[in-house]
Amino acid sequence: MLFRSRTFYARGQTGQQLLLGAYSALNRNIANGGVKSYTHAEMLDLVVVDGHAKGIIVRNLQTGEITRHNGDAVVLATGGYGNVYNLSTYARGANVTASWRAYKRGACFGNPCYTQIHPTCIPVSGDYQSKLTLMSESLRNDGRVWVPQNPEDSRPAHQIPEGERDYILERLYPSYGNLAPRDISSRAAKRAVDSGKGVGPLKNGVYLDFSDAINRLGEPVVAERYGNLFEMYERISGENPYKTPMRIYPAVHYTMGGLWVDYELMTSIPGVYALGEANFSDHGANRLGASALMQGLADGYFVLPATISDYLAPQLGETPVATDDPIFAAAEAEVRDRTNQMLAIKGTRSVDWFHRELGRIMWDNCGMERSAESLDKALAEIPALREEFWNDLRVLGSAESFNQSLEKAGRVADFLEFGEELVLDARRREESCGGHFRVEYQTEEGEAQRNDDDYAYVGAWEWNGIGQEPTLHKEPLEYENVHFATRSYK
Numbered sequence: 001m002l003f004r005s006r007t008f009y010a011r012g013q014t015g016q017q018l019l020l021g022a023y024s025a026l027n028r029n030i031a032n033g034g035v036k037s038y039t040h041a042e043m044l045d046l047v048v049v050d051g052h053a054k055g056i057i058v059r060n061l062q063t064g065e066i067t068r069h070n071g072d073a074v075v076l077a078t079g080g081y082g083n084v085y086n087l088s089t090y091a092r093g094a095n096v097t098a099s100w101r102a103y104k105r106g107a108c109f110g111n112p113c114y115t116q117i118h119p120t121c122i123p124v125s126g127d128y129q130s131k132l133t134l135m136s137e138s139l140r141n142d143g144r145v146w147v148p149q150n151p152e153d154s155r156p157a158h159q160i161p162e163g164e165r166d167y168i169l170e171r172l173y174p175s176y177g178n179l180a181p182r183d184i185s186s187r188a189a190k191r192a193v194d195s196g197k198g199v200g201p202l203k204n205g206v207y208l209d210f211s212d213a214i215n216r217l218g219e220p221v222v223a224e225r226y227g228n229l230f231e232m233y234e235r236i237s238g239e240n241p242y243k244t245p246m247r248i249y250p251a252v253h254y255t256m257g258g259l260w261v262d263y264e265l266m267t268s269i270p271g272v273y274a275l276g277e278a279n280f281s282d283h284g285a286n287r288l289g290a291s292a293l294m295q296g297l298a299d300g301y302f303v304l305p306a307t308i309s310d311y312l313a314p315q316l317g318e319t320p321v322a323t324d325d326p327i328f329a330a331a332e333a334e335v336r337d338r339t340n341q342m343l344a345i346k347g348t349r350s351v352d353w354f355h356r357e358l359g360r361i362m363w364d365n366c367g368m369e370r371s372a373e374s375l376d377k378a379l380a381e382i383p384a385l386r387e388e389f390w391n392d393l394r395v396l397g398s399a400e401s402f403n404q405s406l407e408k409a410g411r412v413a414d415f416l417e418f419g420e421e422l423v424l425d426a427r428r429r430e431e432s433c434g435g436h437f438r439v440e441y442q443t444e445e446g447e448a449q450r451n452d453d454d455y456a457y458v459g460a461w462e463w464n465g466i467g468q469e470p471t472l473h474k475e476p477l478e479y480e481n482v483h484f485a486t487r488s489y490k
Helices: 015-031 097-104 137-141 168-172 182-197 211-217 219-237 281-285 292-315 326-345 351-366 372-392 404-428
Strands: 041-049 052-060 066-070 074-076 115-121 144-148 206-209 246-255 272-274 457-462 471-476
Touching: 015 292, 041 066, 041 097, 041 326, 052 074, 052 326, 066 326, 074 097, 074 292, 097 272, 097 404, 115 137, 115 182, 137 219, 144 168, 144 182, 168 182, 182 206, 182 246, 211 219, 219 246, 326 372, 326 404, 351 372, 351 404, 372 404, 404 457
Parallel strands: 074 272
Antiparallel strands: 041 052, 052 066, 115 246, 144 206, 206 246, 457 471
C-alpha cells in the first residue's frame, strides 16, 4: 500500500468566506441543472467494481425508499465522527456511517483517536453529556478562568474575594493566560475539577468571569461583543453572565482523524475522495489540529476541482456501470438485510440508551485523558455493549417510512464498531500530544510528553472484519523545512 505525504492550506480567506462561496456555487449549479440534489438522503454503502468506486446505496429518510446511484467517482464530504461521544447538542446528525462503510470496503482510516477538545462548553447538567456549539472561544478574549482556592468553598462567585481565587490559566501559563491553546486550557480545567475545585451544583465546571471586562469596558461594550452568546447561555443555564460568571468545561469539538487520503484527496480506494472532517488531512497529520471549517472548505473549494479531473479524464466516453449490475444488487441486499436485522430484534433497550452507554464508555476512558488501564477497560466494554445491541435493541416502526429510531440505530451500530477502533488507535500510541493525552506520558508539570522518535507517523488502519484486529499501516511524518519542537506556554 503506497502512501504519499500531503499538507494543504488556503491562505487569505476565512472559513466563513469559503462556506458562503462554496454554498453559493453549489446552489447556482443546482439551479442551472448541472447538479442534482437529493435531500433527506443518507448513504448506507459504497459500491466498488473491480477495485474502483462506481456508486452508492442510499436510503430516503422520509419515505424509507432504498435506491442505487452510479457514477465515475464518489466524494464523501460527510463530516466527522465526534458524536461517538454522544454529546447532546453537538452535531446530532453527524455520524461515521458513510466513512465507515467506505472503510469496510477497503478505505484506510487515519488517526481515529485524534480529537480536538474545546474548553468553552457548558458543563454536564444531568445523566447526559452536553455541549453548546455557540460558546465561541472568543469569550476567552475578555473572560478570566478561575476556581476557588479552597475545594470546600461553596460560596457564590461574587462572595469569594480575589485573594481566594485561583486564576488557573494565568498562573500556569503567564505568557498566554486565558488565551492559552485549547488542549492545555482544557486539561487545566480538568485538573482543577478532578482536584475538587469544580464549581456549580455538580462541581463539574470552572468559572469564566467577565466582571473585570465589564468594569473596564462597560456592559454595553461587552454586550456588543458577546450579547448573543450571553443570551444563549442564560436560556440554557438560567444564569445571567453579566451578573455571575459563566460555568464552562471542555468537550469534544471536532475530529482530527478520518479516512486516509493522498495529496489529491483520494482514499486508498480509487475513485473515492474524502473532504473536510471526513478525511484525516492535516487535522490528524500535523498532530496539533487545524480549523475544521477552513480546512474542510479548502478541500472542496480549492483542492478537489484541480485533482479529481486527473482521475475522471481517462473515463471520458466510457459508460458508467449500470445500477442493475449484480454488484449494485448485492450491495443493496446487504443494506436491506442489515435494516431488517435491526427491526427484527425487538428487544427492550432503545437506540438512545445504547448511544448513551457508548458515549459514557468513550468519554470516561478515551476522552481528553486516557491511560493504558482505561483504554483496556473500553476495549473490553465496547464489544460487550455491541453484542447486547444486536440482541436487545428495540426499533419501533417500519423500514418503509419516516423512522428516526431506525435511522439512529444504523448510525449507533457503526459507532459501536468504530469506537473500538478509535480506542485501539489510542492504545497503540504511547505518547501525549495535541488532543491525545496519555496520563503515563506527561512532564513533571503535567504537560504533554511527546515521543517524536517512535510516533511521528499517521496510523492508517485497514479493516479485517468484526472481531478481527485491523492492520496498521504507518505513514511517517517527514518535514523538510521545519523541525519538531515542543512549545512552551509559560
